[in-house]
Amino acid sequence: MGSAYFLGVKGDFCAAAAQIHRKHLLGGAVAGMNVRVAGPNGYLPDPQIVADAEAIASENGGSVLVTTDPKEAVAGADCVFTDTWVSMGEEAEYAIRSKPFWDYQVNAELMSYAKEDAIFQHCLPAYRGKEVTSEVIDGPQSVVWDEAGNRLHAQKALLTWLAGKARGDESLLA
Secondary structure, X not given: OOEEEEOOOOOEEEEEOOOXXXXXXXXXXXXXXXXXXXXXXXXXXXXXXXXXXXXXXXXXXXXXXXXXXXXXXXXXXXXEEEOOOOOOOOHHHHHHHHHHHHXXXXXXXXXXXXXXXXXXXXXXXXXXXXXXXHHHHOOOOEOHHHHHHHHHHHHHHHHHHHHHHHHOOHHHOO
């Protein structure tokens, strides 16, 4: 595998925005990925999380890079991942809260720095024309709908397991 803008499997993963840093840094480090995260100053991951991820990555053959340069983060990536710039419930503050992130929009130009066969991921909901352009999220490199479908099955499995545990039904716990 190779690189990604925000996360990858035994490869390179690139990510942006404060919303996803922690899970991608630590999860990617455990998986031995080369994880690169880009974001504006003031929105970069907690230095302790970065230090923890670096230590874990070094034990598993991966690496961690945190930068303010989105092109550096995406360069040669296998997977480019982003998230909404404004959390649900904060939409009224969008104009102010999104201002620092415009240079991090995932568009065709930014994707051109990733590997030619790189995939694009977004955990949804996505705001076309904001954190990602329609050209990217609806394009051939996008796997957001497969990602959403996989998440649905994982959530159903978790609910089944929890229901079985609550009822003491061992057949649902295997």
